[in-house]
Amino acid sequence: xNISKELRMTVYSSMFAALISVGAYLAIPIGPVPxxxxxxxxxxxxxxxxxxxxxxxxxxxxxxxxxGFPVFAGGTGGIGRILGPTGGYLLGYIPAVLVTGLISDKxxxxxxxxxxxxxAGSLVVYIAGVPWLKLATGMPWDKxxxxxxxxxxxxxxxxxxxxxxxxxxxxxxxDKNMDKS
Numbered sequence: 670x671n672i673s674k675e676l677r678m679t680v681y682s683s684m685f686a687a688l689i690s691v692g693a694y695l696a697i698p699i700g701p702v703p704x705x706x707x708x709x710x711x712x713x714x715x716x717x718x719x720x721x722x723x724x725x726x727x728x729x730x731x732x733x734x735x736x737g738f739p740v741f742a743g744g745t746g747g748i749g750r751i752l753g754p755t756g757g758y759l760l761g762y763i764p765a766v767l768v769t770g771l772i773s774d775k776x777x778x779x780x781x782x783x784x785x786x787x788x789a790g791s792l793v794v795y796i797a798g799v800p801w802l803k804l805a806t807g808m809p810w811d812k813x814x815x816x817x818x819x820x821x822x823x824x825x826x827x828x829x830x831x832x833x834x835x836x837x838x839x840x841x842x843x844d845k846n847m848d849k850s
Contacts, residue, residue, distance in 0.1 A: 685714040685726035690740035701754040709828040720770035757801020765790040
């Protein structure tokens with residue numbers, strides 16, 4: 670049976686929305702911003718599905734969370750989470766998908782290009798999240814960086830490297846499936 674490419678991409682986007690949700694459940698609370706795996710699934714969706722369908726996965730995830738489904742860090746949900754201290758990180762995923770996908774397309778589909786694209790996407794998340802955290806909490810800048818960025822850098826580097834190797838193996842499978850359309 671031949672399934673259309675749009676249906677396949679819709680299924681893949683839904684699967685990535687689910688992975689992003691699962692990544693949020695795997696949270697280690699260390700302050701107002703927990704350590705999570707959801708960010709790596711956001712970046713992987715951008716690279717494997719592209720900006721359009723990776724954005725669809727993220728849009729579905731944010732929509733579910735805004736509606737109150739427990740898909741945000743620690744099994745929480747609701748619009749209050751988007752407006753709270755971690756809201757900038759959540760909303761920062763939107764431009765991160767765009768930047769990651771575009772860089773990956775421009776540099777080429779290889780492990781080094783994927784790593785560069787994911788680093789750029791992570792930087793975009795920090796650019797959105799850190800100032801939002803400051804506004805939401807009123808903390809001074811030095812403390813905002815201490816609780817909202819510095820503890821995550823090494824973990825993000827490790828997650829990016831692991832994701833790049835996962836992408837290296839997943840990309841051919843997805844490409845092969847797309848050829849069936």
